[in-house]
Amino acid sequence: MRFNPLTKLVIIVLATFVFLANVSLMYEIVFIVFLGILLLINGDPYAAMIYWLIFSLLLLLSVTVFKNIHDTWSIIGSFLIIGGRRILPTIMAATFAIKHTHVSEWMRSLQRMHVPFDIILPLVVVFRFFPTLTDNLKNIIKALQFRGLISSKLALIVHPIRAIEYVLIPMISSADTVASELSSVVITRGISHQGIHTSIFGDHLRFIDYIVITSSIFFIAGRWLID
Amino acid sequence: MISLHKVNYSQNKNKILQDINLNIWPGEVTVLCGESGSGKSSVLNIISGLIPNLYGGNVTGEIRAHHEPLSFDDYASEIGMVFQNPKSQFINPDVYSELAFAMENVGMDQKTMIQRIDNVVNYYHAQDLLNRAMFDLSGGQRQMTALMSATMLKPPLYLLDEPSSNLDVTAIEQLRRQILDLKNEGSSVIIADHRLYYLIDLADQFVVIDNGHIKCQISRQEMRENATLLATKYRLRNLTAPRLRLTKTRIMRNLSDLITLEAHNLKFRYHCHESLIDIKSLELSNRDVIGISGENGAGKSTLIQLLTGMIKHHEGTILFNGQQLSRKQLVKNSFLVMQDVHLQLFFETVEKEISNGSRLTEQDRQLLESLKLTKLLKRHPQTLSGGEKQRVAIATALLSGKKIIVMDEPTSGMDYGNMQRLSSLIAHLKRAEILLIIVSHDQEFLNMTCSKVLIMNHGRITTVVTPDNMNGGIHND
Incomplete structure (x- = not known):
C-alpha cells in the first residue's frame, strides 16, 4: 500500500520526538511495534522482521547481561545497548520514508509545503547520487578482488584504513563526473521549470494516511497523558 | 530554426570550439561527426544551454x-536530450517514473501523463520494461528508456550524443526508425555519433568537426555518391552496415601453452526469476581470440561474471585447464577490464598501478613500450584520457x-x-599465454579482432561464428 510523503514526514518528526523525549519501556515497545507495522504495510516485511529482532535482542541484553553496571566493560556495553535502542526508531522511520516513495512525490509534497526550489533541486540530485555511488562501489570492490588487493568483501571491514585508501580515490574521481552528468539530465528534463510540478502517482492523502497521522498525534499526546 | 553564428567556446584559456557556423531547419537531421575530443559534444551542449x-x-x-x-530556463523543456553514458542518464529508480518525470516537471495532469506513457510504450514495444528498476536494465535498455523519456514532451528539437554507442544491431535499427519518425513529425534532430551507417539515408547534412573547427559540411547527396572517399578523407567510421565477417585465423599453440576454459550445464538466475544463463556446454581455448556478442540484455555480462568467478553459478561446473575451480580460484586466475576503467585504478602513479609496488623487469618495460605507456609512467592514472586509462588497465591485467x-x-x-589501435594491440597480445575474451556488440571491432564469436540470446549461446563458418553454425546447446 502507498503512503503519502507527508505521512512519512510526520513519522520522521514523531520518531525524532521519541528520540528526544524520555519514554517508558512499554511506550518504547508499542512504538517499535507500530513502526514495524508501517514497514509491513509499506511492503518491506524483511526490514520489519529484522528491526523487531534487533530490538528484542537489545532489550534482552539490557535486562540480563547488562542489568547491573559494575565495571568498565559493562558501562560501555550498557551505553551501546541503550544508545542502540534510542536510535532504532529513527532508523526505522528513515527506512519507511526512503522506501517506495518516488522522486516526483517528494518534489510535489515539498513544493506544497512551500520549500524553496533551490533546496529541492540539490536534494533530488543527492538522492539519486547515492545509488550510483553504491553501484560504483560494487564495481570498485570487484576490481580490487581481480587485482588481488583484497581477497573478499570482508577484508574491507577487517582493514578499514586500507579500504578507505583504495576505495576513496576512484570514488572521488567518479563522483565529480556523476554529479555533473546527473545535473545535466535533471536540467534537460525540465526540473527548473518555474510553475507547479505534478506527480503521476497523485498527491492526495488516502484513508491509511489519515489513520497514521491521527495515530501519530495520539503517540505525542500519550507521552504526557499515559506515560 | 536554430542558428549558430561565429560561435567560439573556450574553457580555462583552452579553445574548444572556434568559428562555428551552423543552421538547422525544422524537420532536418544533422549529424556531427569527427574523432573523439573534436568538439562534437560541446556543440550539442552549447545548443542545449x-x-x-x-x-x-x-x-x-x-x-x-x-x-x-536563447534563454536557458525558457526552453530546457523544449529539448529532448539523450546523453552518452547510460549509467547516469536517469533520475528515477524505475522506468515508469522516469518516463513520467519530464511531464511532471511541466505540471501535466495525471490522466494525460498515463495516456502518453501508454502510447510511447506501445509505440516502442517496451511493455516489459515498464515496471523494471532502472538499475537492473542493461546499457542498451537504459539508452532506449532515455530516448523514450526525451520524446515524452514532444519537443521540437532533439539532441542525441552518441545514441548508438551502447546499442546492438537490432536496437540501432529501431533507433533509426525512431529518428525517422521524429523527422517526419517535423522535429529537428542533431546527432553526434561515430557510427554513421544507420544515418546515411536519414541525415540531411553531415558536419565534420575536427579540432574544434567545422572542417566541412556534406549533403546527403554528396555522402551517398562519394561515401568511401569521404570516409577515408575524414576518417569516418564505416558507412555501410557491419556484418560479422571474421578475418582473423586461429593461433597455433603447443599443448604446453594451451589454456582452456569449459563450462558444462551452467545455470544462473536472480532470486526467483527464470534462468538468466542456461548453457549446456561451452569450450574456449587460447587458440582463438574469443568474442561474445548478442542483443542488449542477452546475458553477456552475467556470463563473463560467472566465468571469472565474480558471481556464483547455481548449477553446473566450470573447468580451467581441465580442473574444476572454486569461485575464489577463478577470480585469482582471471582479470576483467571493465567498461568504467576509471573505477579500477587505485594508485598515485601509472608505474605503481601496473607493478603493484614491485620492480618492473626489462620484459615488463618492453610490454609497456608496445602499449605506449612508457612516457606516462609518472602520471596519476586518474588524469589520463579514456583510451590511456584503458591501456593502463590492460597492462595491469x-x-x-x-x-x-x-x-x-x-x-x-x-x-x-582508437578502435583500430585497440584491435592491433590485441593482435600483438594474442601470442602471449593468455585467454582473451572480448564482450562487444561492435561487429566492426569483432571482425578485425576475433577468430571466434559466440552469439548469445536469452542466456543461451545460439550461434558460434568462425572465419570458415560465416553464417554461424547453430550451436548444439
Missing part, C-alpha cells in the same frame, strides 16, 4: 532559436600474470582510429 550554464566556460558569438536569442583476460565493451564510445 548546458554550456555555459552548467559546465561554465566562455561562449561568444550568436546562438538563435526561432530567430530569438597482463602483468598480473593472470591467464584469463576479459574485456567488457572495450570500444564503447571509441572513434575509428
Whole structure:
C-alpha cells in the first residue's frame, strides 16, 4: 500500500520526538511495534522482521547481561545497548520514508509545503547520487578482488584504513563526473521549470494516511497523558 | 530554426570550439561527426544551454532559436536530450517514473501523463520494461528508456550524443526508425555519433568537426555518391552496415601453452526469476581470440561474471585447464577490464598501478613500450584520457600474470582510429599465454579482432561464428 510523503514526514518528526523525549519501556515497545507495522504495510516485511529482532535482542541484553553496571566493560556495553535502542526508531522511520516513495512525490509534497526550489533541486540530485555511488562501489570492490588487493568483501571491514585508501580515490574521481552528468539530465528534463510540478502517482492523502497521522498525534499526546 | 553564428567556446584559456557556423531547419537531421575530443559534444551542449550554464566556460558569438536569442530556463523543456553514458542518464529508480518525470516537471495532469506513457510504450514495444528498476536494465535498455523519456514532451528539437554507442544491431535499427519518425513529425534532430551507417539515408547534412573547427559540411547527396572517399578523407567510421565477417585465423599453440576454459550445464538466475544463463556446454581455448556478442540484455555480462568467478553459478561446473575451480580460484586466475576503467585504478602513479609496488623487469618495460605507456609512467592514472586509462588497465591485467583476460565493451564510445589501435594491440597480445575474451556488440571491432564469436540470446549461446563458418553454425546447446 502507498503512503503519502507527508505521512512519512510526520513519522520522521514523531520518531525524532521519541528520540528526544524520555519514554517508558512499554511506550518504547508499542512504538517499535507500530513502526514495524508501517514497514509491513509499506511492503518491506524483511526490514520489519529484522528491526523487531534487533530490538528484542537489545532489550534482552539490557535486562540480563547488562542489568547491573559494575565495571568498565559493562558501562560501555550498557551505553551501546541503550544508545542502540534510542536510535532504532529513527532508523526505522528513515527506512519507511526512503522506501517506495518516488522522486516526483517528494518534489510535489515539498513544493506544497512551500520549500524553496533551490533546496529541492540539490536534494533530488543527492538522492539519486547515492545509488550510483553504491553501484560504483560494487564495481570498485570487484576490481580490487581481480587485482588481488583484497581477497573478499570482508577484508574491507577487517582493514578499514586500507579500504578507505583504495576505495576513496576512484570514488572521488567518479563522483565529480556523476554529479555533473546527473545535473545535466535533471536540467534537460525540465526540473527548473518555474510553475507547479505534478506527480503521476497523485498527491492526495488516502484513508491509511489519515489513520497514521491521527495515530501519530495520539503517540505525542500519550507521552504526557499515559506515560 | 536554430542558428549558430561565429560561435567560439573556450574553457580555462583552452579553445574548444572556434568559428562555428551552423543552421538547422525544422524537420532536418544533422549529424556531427569527427574523432573523439573534436568538439562534437560541446556543440550539442552549447545548443542545449548546458554550456555555459552548467559546465561554465566562455561562449561568444550568436546562438538563435526561432530567430530569438536563447534563454536557458525558457526552453530546457523544449529539448529532448539523450546523453552518452547510460549509467547516469536517469533520475528515477524505475522506468515508469522516469518516463513520467519530464511531464511532471511541466505540471501535466495525471490522466494525460498515463495516456502518453501508454502510447510511447506501445509505440516502442517496451511493455516489459515498464515496471523494471532502472538499475537492473542493461546499457542498451537504459539508452532506449532515455530516448523514450526525451520524446515524452514532444519537443521540437532533439539532441542525441552518441545514441548508438551502447546499442546492438537490432536496437540501432529501431533507433533509426525512431529518428525517422521524429523527422517526419517535423522535429529537428542533431546527432553526434561515430557510427554513421544507420544515418546515411536519414541525415540531411553531415558536419565534420575536427579540432574544434567545422572542417566541412556534406549533403546527403554528396555522402551517398562519394561515401568511401569521404570516409577515408575524414576518417569516418564505416558507412555501410557491419556484418560479422571474421578475418582473423586461429593461433597455433603447443599443448604446453594451451589454456582452456569449459563450462558444462551452467545455470544462473536472480532470486526467483527464470534462468538468466542456461548453457549446456561451452569450450574456449587460447587458440582463438574469443568474442561474445548478442542483443542488449542477452546475458553477456552475467556470463563473463560467472566465468571469472565474480558471481556464483547455481548449477553446473566450470573447468580451467581441465580442473574444476572454486569461485575464489577463478577470480585469482582471471582479470576483467571493465567498461568504467576509471573505477579500477587505485594508485598515485601509472608505474605503481601496473607493478603493484614491485620492480618492473626489462620484459615488463618492453610490454609497456608496445602499449605506449612508457612516457606516462609518472602520471596519476586518474588524469589520463579514456583510451590511456584503458591501456593502463590492460597492462595491469597482463602483468598480473593472470591467464584469463576479459574485456567488457572495450570500444564503447571509441572513434575509428582508437578502435583500430585497440584491435592491433590485441593482435600483438594474442601470442602471449593468455585467454582473451572480448564482450562487444561492435561487429566492426569483432571482425578485425576475433577468430571466434559466440552469439548469445536469452542466456543461451545460439550461434558460434568462425572465419570458415560465416553464417554461424547453430550451436548444439
